[in-house]
Amino acid sequence: MSPKALTVMRIRALAVVGALTLVVVTGGIAALVSGMDTPLGVLLLVVGAAMIVAAWVFTTLLYRSYRWRLTDGTVELRHGVVVQRHQVLPRARVQNVTKEAGPLSRVLGLATVTVHSAGANTPNVTIPDLTVDEGDELRARLLPSPGGSTRSVPGL
Amino acid sequence: MIAAEPDRSTHREEFGGEFGRWQRVDPRTTLLYLVPVVGFGTTYLIGASGTSGVDRSSLVVEALVPLLGVVAVVIRYLTGYYAVADGGVRWKSGFIKHRAIDIGLDRIQDVEVTRPLLARILGLAAVNVSSAGGVGEIRLQYLDHRIAERLGSHLQRLVSDRRQEAARQGFSTAPVGLSEQSGTAPTPPTPAALIHRVESGELATWAFLKTWPAVFGFVAAVVALLQVGPEALIGIVPLLPAWLFGVIKPLLDRTNLTVTIDETSLYTSEGLTTTRRTSTQRERVQLVVAHQLWLQRLRGFETVRFASADVTGDEREGSVREELALNVPTDTWGVMAATVAHRKVVGPEWLRRKPDAAARATQARWTAFGAVVGSALGIVMAAALAARGGGSAMKALEVLSGIAASAALGAVGGVAFGVVRGSRRIAVEGWAATPDDLLVRHGLLRRRTLLLFAEKVQAIDVVSGPLQRRLGLVTVVVDIAPPRRDLRAVIRDVTVADGAELLASLSSSGSVPLPNGV
Numbered sequence: 001m002s003p004k005a006l007t008v009m010r011i012r013a014l015a016v017v018g019a020l021t022l023v024v025v026t027g028g029i030a031a032l033v034s035g036m037d038t039p040l041g042v043l044l045l046v047v048g049a050a051m052i053v054a055a056w057v058f059t060t061l062l063y064r065s066y067r068w069r070l071t072d073g074t075v076e077l078r079h080g081v082v083v084q085r086h087q088v089l090p091r092a093r094v095q096n097v098t099k100e101a102g103p104l105s106r107v108l109g110l111a112t113v114t115v116h117s118a119g120a121n122t123p124n125v126t127i128p129d130l131t132v133d134e135g136d137e138l139r140a141r142l143l144p145s146p147g148g149s150t151r152s153v154p155g156l
Numbered sequence: 157m158i159a160a161e162p163d164r165s166t167h168r169e170e171f172g173g174e175f176g177r178w179q180r181v182d183p184r185t186t187l188l189y190l191v192p193v194v195g196f197g198t199t200y201l202i203g204a205s206g207t208s209g210v211d212r213s214s215l216v217v218e219a220l221v222p223l224l225g226v227v228a229v230v231i232r233y234l235t236g237y238y239a240v241a242d243g244g245v246r247w248k249s250g251f252i253k254h255r256a257i258d259i260g261l262d263r264i265q266d267v268e269v270t271r272p273l274l275a276r277i278l279g280l281a282a283v284n285v286s287s288a289g290g291v292g293e294i295r296l297q298y299l300d301h302r303i304a305e306r307l308g309s310h311l312q313r314l315v316s317d318r319r320q321e322a323a324r325q326g327f328s329t330a331p332v333g334l335s336e337q338s339g340t341a342p343t344p345p346t347p348a349a350l351i352h353r354v355e356s357g358e359l360a361t362w363a364f365l366k367t368w369p370a371v372f373g374f375v376a377a378v379v380a381l382l383q384v385g386p387e388a389l390i391g392i393v394p395l396l397p398a399w400l401f402g403v404i405k406p407l408l409d410r411t412n413l414t415v416t417i418d419e420t421s422l423y424t425s426e427g428l429t430t431t432r433r434t435s436t437q438r439e440r441v442q443l444v445v446a447h448q449l450w451l452q453r454l455r456g457f458e459t460v461r462f463a464s465a466d467v468t469g470d471e472r473e474g475s476v477r478e479e480l481a482l483n484v485p486t487d488t489w490g491v492m493a494a495t496v497a498h499r500k501v502v503g504p505e506w507l508r509r510k511p512d513a514a515a516r517a518t519q520a521r522w523t524a525f526g527a528v529v530g531s532a533l534g535i536v537m538a539a540a541l542a543a544r545g546g547g548s549a550m551k552a553l554e555v556l557s558g559i560a561a562s563a564a565l566g567a568v569g570g571v572a573f574g575v576v577r578g579s580r581r582i583a584v585e586g587w588a589a590t591p592d593d594l595l596v597r598h599g600l601l602r603r604r605t606l607l608l609f610a611e612k613v614q615a616i617d618v619v620s621g622p623l624q625r626r627l628g629l630v631t632v633v634v635d636i637a638p639p640r641r642d643l644r645a646v647i648r649d650v651t652v653a654d655g656a657e658l659l660a661s662l663s664s665s666g667s668v669p670l671p672n673g674v
Contacts, residue, residue, distance in 0.1 A: 086618040117614040
């Protein structure tokens with residue numbers, strides 16, 4: 001995955017834990033400033049800092065865990081830090097491919113590609129934050145074309 | 157456009173002048189919808205007019221409510237059109253917002269003809285045409301029952317022709333008998349052979365085994381209320397809907413269940429008040445599953461069902477709706493699956509035992525679960541004791557030791573339960589994979605044996621948590637087209653090597669090219 005993907009993932013993670021961290025840190029500062037309960041204030045500040053560090057580390061590990069490949073017969077994705085998943089979708093079963101990009105992804109030139117098979121509950125393979133070129137190439141290779149190549153995408 | 161599609165004179169003749177033209181459903185359908193609207197409206201107005209002090213002018217306004225219902229029914233009838241042609245079935249409807257559904261013959265999974273009681277009285281029937289993969293369903297409600305029957309069988313034949321054509325072009329997932337006919341003209345339809353007919357004894361036993369808690373609950377409620385007095389019988393009234401829909405309706409719906417098969421399709425016919433007939437292309441069948449409730453397993457019986465990629469499976473049943481048999485001797489599913497697949501299928505004797513590490517994983521999970529439950533109970537008890545002690549604060553050490561003791565007790569209980577359950581799991585559960593089939597058996601109290609046709613595999617998911625990684629285990633989840641979580645084949649706690657083997661064999665099985673990818 002693109003190194004820019006790590007930036008996007010970190011920003012998203014910080015946005016998720018940010019609100020909670022803000023409450024905890026504000027509480028800690030308030031306790032310290034008012035002088036009511038110094039140990040509690042310090043504890044809250046430490047907890048707030050730990051949450052940010054944990055989000056940062058977890059995101060890095062999650063980013064490193066993502067591996068995907070396109071073979072002659074399948075599209076595969078591995079990811080997960082605590083629970084690891086290896087999803088395999090036979091290419092003959094691909095129903096459609098969607099490419100999405102939010103504002104942040106668009107700024108960084110990234111897109112998320114989801115490969116769908118039949119059945120609403122099947123685990124669609126979602127490859128987050130590819131570069132737009134990688135996403136287009138993947139979509140072109142997955143969707144059937146009469147003269148299309150079926151070689152694996154090298155280096156991905 | 158429908159009219160521009162190539163026609164086949166045989167189909168035209170069979171289906172008559174309606175073939176390829178937009179048509180409305182039967183006008184009697186309006187009566188079917190008007191009965192409840194008018195009935196409710198009249199009852200409401202009579203009740204309102206009988207109430208003293210009601211302004212007559214307000215009654216006129218209230219009369220508009222049922223009138224609007226009548227208008228909605230008429231608009232629904234006037235704006236709904238369907239068309240059937242060689243390309244498939246189309247439905248368009250809507251007054252303000254227009255909606256159109258088009259299901260091509262390649263996408264049709266099932267054709268179902270149903271006749272609820274009121275529709276039967278009026279000589280009507282509904283035809284439901286369903287597709288796979290979230291495309292949708294067309295419900296033609298309602299047609300004259302003769303037209304519905306003819307349309308149902310006509311659609312089935314169109315789909316069958318299309319499939320045989322696909323088989324001749326090399327996209328073959330058809331049963332062996334059909335594949336062998338590649339390059340030849342389609343054979344005339346053969347008479348359907350009986351797979352199973354549910355007799356009254358089987359139906360009654362199945363109903364009892366499935367609903368005995370509801371039956372006993374109802375009887376207990378009646379007895380308890382009678383102790384209070386006959387006037388308390390009014391208390392039973394709220395229980396009646398649950399009784400009717402939970403016990404009586406499933407029984408009525410399965411009455412006269414008959415399953416037949418011919419060269420191309422599987423047919424079911426069932427129902428006493430609402431009759432229901434379905435026809436499913438044989439090559440559309442994705443899996444056969446045998447369920448054993450606790451009492452069924454003790455008596456050596458099972459319920460056998462099948463599933464196609466029908467997106468509109470009846471979710472209320474909590475399982476596959478299409479039954480092949482309700483209560484037949486254990487392992488009858490193998491014979492039925494072989495009949496449907498038109499070949500030998502993998503049998504229970506092929507099941508591979510799970511590794512001993514699977515038992516250890518079960519023990520560890522239950523130990524952790526026991527410890528968590530024990531800790532939670534310890535915390536609750538400590539809080540309760542502190543509350544009872546009033547102002548006297550318990551020492552922190554006492555509280556912590558109490559919680560630890562409770563957690564340890566829970567963990568010991570978890571270990572004991574986990575040892576028993578773990579050893580039972582590896583004795584009972586198992587899996588077998590061949591190039592054609594995947595067989596999975598799991599569940600201790602409610603046992604389930606699931607036979608999945610390998611060529612129908614949509615996706616494979618290999619998952620491993622921290623405990624599994626430590627024990628060298630993985631869970632393999634195999635998905636097929638029906639959009640139901642309970643129809644996935646989940647093979648929990650197999651070795652990493654077995655998981656990789658399964659992944660390799662199933663991902664290659666799923667690469668069979670189909671004309672529609674399902």
